[in-house]
Amino acid sequence: MTAMPELIDALVADLRPVPPGTVWRRIAIGVGVGGLASAVLMVLWLGLRPDLADAVWTTSYWAKFIYPLLLGIAGILAVERLGRPGGRAKRAARLAVAAVVAVLLLAAAQFMNSPPEMYGDLLMGSSAMLCPFYIVSLATPIYLGLLWALRGLAPTRLTVAGAGAGLLAGGMGAWIYAFHCGETAMPFLATWYSLGIVASVALGALAGRYLLRW
Numbered sequence: 001m002t003a004m005p006e007l008i009d010a011l012v013a014d015l016r017p018v019p020p021g022t023v024w025r026r027i028a029i030g031v032g033v034g035g036l037a038s039a040v041l042m043v044l045w046l047g048l049r050p051d052l053a054d055a056v057w058t059t060s061y062w063a064k065f066i067y068p069l070l071l072g073i074a075g076i077l078a079v080e081r082l083g084r085p086g087g088r089a090k091r092a093a094r095l096a097v098a099a100v101v102a103v104l105l106l107a108a109a110q111f112m113n114s115p116p117e118m119y120g121d122l123l124m125g126s127s128a129m130l131c132p133f134y135i136v137s138l139a140t141p142i143y144l145g146l147l148w149a150l151r152g153l154a155p156t157r158l159t160v161a162g163a164g165a166g167l168l169a170g171g172m173g174a175w176i177y178a179f180h181c182g183e184t185a186m187p188f189l190a191t192w193y194s195l196g197i198v199a200s201v202a203l204g205a206l207a208g209r210y211l212l213r214w
Contacts, residue, residue, distance in 0.1 A: 023083055026149040027076065031172065034145025038138045038176050046134065046180040060184040063106060067189060068174035070099040071197055075168025079146060082161040083153035089164055096167065100194065107190035122185040128192050131181065135196025136203065139166070139173030143204055150212055162208015163201050170200025 055061040078092035114122060125131075146165040155161035174193050183189070 023080055023153060026152050027079055027083070027146070030145035030147075030149030031076070031142060031168065032145075034142035034169070035172055035176070037141035037145075038173060041141065042138055042176050042180055046177075049180055049182050051182070052179065055182075058184070060186070061178075063103070063186065064178050064181070064183075064189050064193070065175065067099060067103050068171045068178065068193060068197065070171070071096055072168055072171030072175055074099065075164055075166075075171050078164030079150065079161070079168055082157060082164045083150055083155050085154050085156045087155070087157065087161075089160070092164065092167075103186065103190045103194070107186040110186045119187075122187045123191060125183040125185060125188045125192075127181070127183060128188065131177075131183070131188075131192040132196035132199055134177050134180075135170060135174045135193065136199050137173075138176050139169040139196075139200040142172050143169035143200070143207070147207070147211055150208075155208075155212055158212040159205045159209045161212055163205035165208060166201040166204020167197070169204060170197035173197075173200065 049055065074092045074096040076092075077095065078089035081087040081089045081092065110122060111119065143165055146169060150161055150165060174197055177196075183192075
């Protein structure tokens with residue numbers, strides 16, 4: 001009868017309290033290293049847009065800048081919660097939905113204020129087929145950094161945690177890509193940027209299911 005208490009005492013003898021801020025610190029390292037690698041990849045592979053100094057004074061640039069950044073912030077909130085046992089990410093989901101709804105409304109407003117013959121250009125731009133691929137590619141180093149971060153934490157909902165990491169990586173990858181992309185139309189942003197981020201979420205969920213196992 002005394003074997004069980006003795007076993008429990010032996011198992012907890014070397015336990016140490018987790019230092020405050022450990023979760024945020026691991027996420028920051030993962031995002032920081034991955035984001036730096038993604039930024040270097042973008043500059044060497046794609047390059048900064050040549051009119052960046054002028055573009056920063058336009059409303060369309062800031063919409064394209066803020067939208068993926070908000071999704072990246074939602075991803076950070078999700079990963080912080082989902083890196084804990086039984087974690088939920090309701091606040092992150094609400095922020096992500098609000099950002100998507102806002103950009104869809106902007107896209108709809110631009111459609112309604114444009115002649116029908118412009119709809120194709122507004123939606124497709126000149127890089128529609130490449131945009132999601134670039135976003136997923138630039139998200140990959142960030143996702144790898146987040147895999148390292150999450151494997152040092154204690155996620156129990158592995159697929160959902162992987163999806164949260166994919167949202168963070170996709171949002172930040174799209175944000176970094178915006179420094180190269182010259183597209184200005186809101187329908188393009190709402191469609192192709194969102195598609196790239198959704199693809200990152202889906203791939204993140206699939207990878208998390210297998211790579212985050214304890």
